[in-house]
Amino acid sequence: MPRPGAALLLCLLLLSLPEPPAAESSFQLPAPQNMTIYSYNYQNLLRWAPVKVDNGSVLYTVQYSTMACDCWEEINCTNITKTECNFTHPNIKSFWTITLRVRAELGQVKSVWVETNTFVADQNTTIGPPVIVNVDSTPDSLFLSFVPPVKEDTLQYLVRYWEKSTNKQHETEWTKNTRIGLLNLKQLTEYCFQIRAKVHILHDNIGPLSKTDCHRTAANDATRAGFVVIIFVAATVTVVFSAIVCFLFIQKFHQVIKYWFQPPFKMPPHIEEYLKDPGMPVLEELQNNCAEEDPWDSLSVVSNAEGSQALVKDTLNTHVHSDSRSTESGKNFITLR
Template sequence: MLCLGPPLLFFLVKPLLEAAVAESSFHLPAPQNVTIISYNFQNTLKWSPVMGINSSAVSYRVEHCKKSDCVWAEEVDSTNITKPEYYFTNVISEFVEVIFRVRTEQGELKSDWVETAPFQARTQTILGPPREIDATVEANSIFVSYNAPFDNKSRFFVFQYLISYWEKSTDKDLPSSDKVVVDTRDTQYTLANLMEMTEYCFHIQAVLPEKDLHGRLSDTYCKKTSFTETRRILFITLTFIFAVIILIIVFFCLMVIQKHQNVIKSLWGPPLTIPLHYEEDLQNPQMTVVEEFKNCAGEDHWDSVSVLPSAEQNPTVTNSTDGNNQNVHLLETDEFR
């Protein structure tokens, strides 16, 4: 039986071990959901996190190449990435169409590469709305100022701005035909010749005309116009004239009342009239007195009293009673007569 020494046994086993290690190097899970998110030319490569062997931490490696001449290259900061994302804003130009790939690494273990679709920031980035929007009312005009969606000093993009404005309505979905759209390259614009004392709403959108890249709409802002200077002066003048006319009318009414008081009183308070049945009775006073006397004599008890100035000299009192009536007569003295 052939006996093999340790050196010879090592050389025989080594290829098998290398093959086993090579085979096990692709056992790490590959990243999933690899996507590129670009907002205002801030580009981020993202993917789902991967757990390593025995749930240990892993790192990631990212490479990219030009679509026209794909030679995979890696940047200094694109290796040993611990988070499932990679920022590459300054890696490539926004004009270049590139492809990215990413894999998982853990020591000697590696996963398969996962590639992205071709990406060009110039056409695929998402433009945000203009920033720092401000609106000021100037009579029947609205002065609007704003800034670019991002700091444009290092990129020299030429933006165009679309300003849509309309008269405020209760309808939530206003037809586009009822909106006025103006375009400008300036970061300020005046919405002029609007209706006075009317509320207008507007929003702004940034556009890169070279690639027909439209940004997101800004929030809707509403402002109410005021009177023009001419209309304001006219309103004040008419108000003053109206007040003067009212004062003149009041003064004239007071003068008329002062001069024709009797006439006004007769108009407002007509003379009192006696009812017809009372007037007929008053035309015959004696009959009225007799009838009233009889009524009183038949119904009421009454006493007749005469007081003498000096009752001690000739006090003569006559008492008479007739039915329910009692009369007391105090006879006058000769002097009083």
């Protein structure tokens, strides 16, 4: 028989052993893998690889914990089917140090929790470059106006600029102003620049540079006046030169130009035939045609009684109606139609 002391010792050893899991089926699901946090302009997103099962749809739950509280709280990612969670939430401050964890669920079967590394939005988010909305140009400066990528009081801005024809770069000081002036520049010179933002905290989070943009400085009053004089002189010389060229051209090609604008008169064929053969009754035929085509106006001719009828007959042999009337003054009235 065993001794009482040995039996007591054996009982104590059995009691000190850890309890076996209540049901191994509680952890049959594999845990989510490849946990990655993406954050751009304080838009925070957690992604992971999907858990593959033969039957059913796997659901996921995401929780977060802060350094100030050793507890886990749920966000808007409970029992979701997507393999990502947007944990941008007003209750989660940008300066908090938080930890996320994810668990997969399939009915009553659940996986173990998988935690991420610590995350601080102010330090880990990527700050995009500001957007330039206006560039004011003066003879010796450029003034850039822009809007910030996010509304944060901790943001500061810097501009890197250079003359386009050279590679020597300059940088402004970090500032909170959303309008920055590039001073002591050359007039009528093209300058290129890039702008970036940073979160100004204990460890500055500096964002990437923007795309290169180029603008030219303006001209001063003296330069503009010189341009006006040059343009006026050039226009005057052009007008005078054109006038001289036109005058010489007209002198050299006078006959050609005269022919273009005043072509030679061409006699009608029936008149030309009449001149060649005066005996032809061309005039009478012409009068007959005109009488048929054109209406005649009435015309009264006042003349002496003598010779008036002979004058009319000598002038128009046909289509003339003469009406001679004696008046008290001894003159005749002849009406032509």
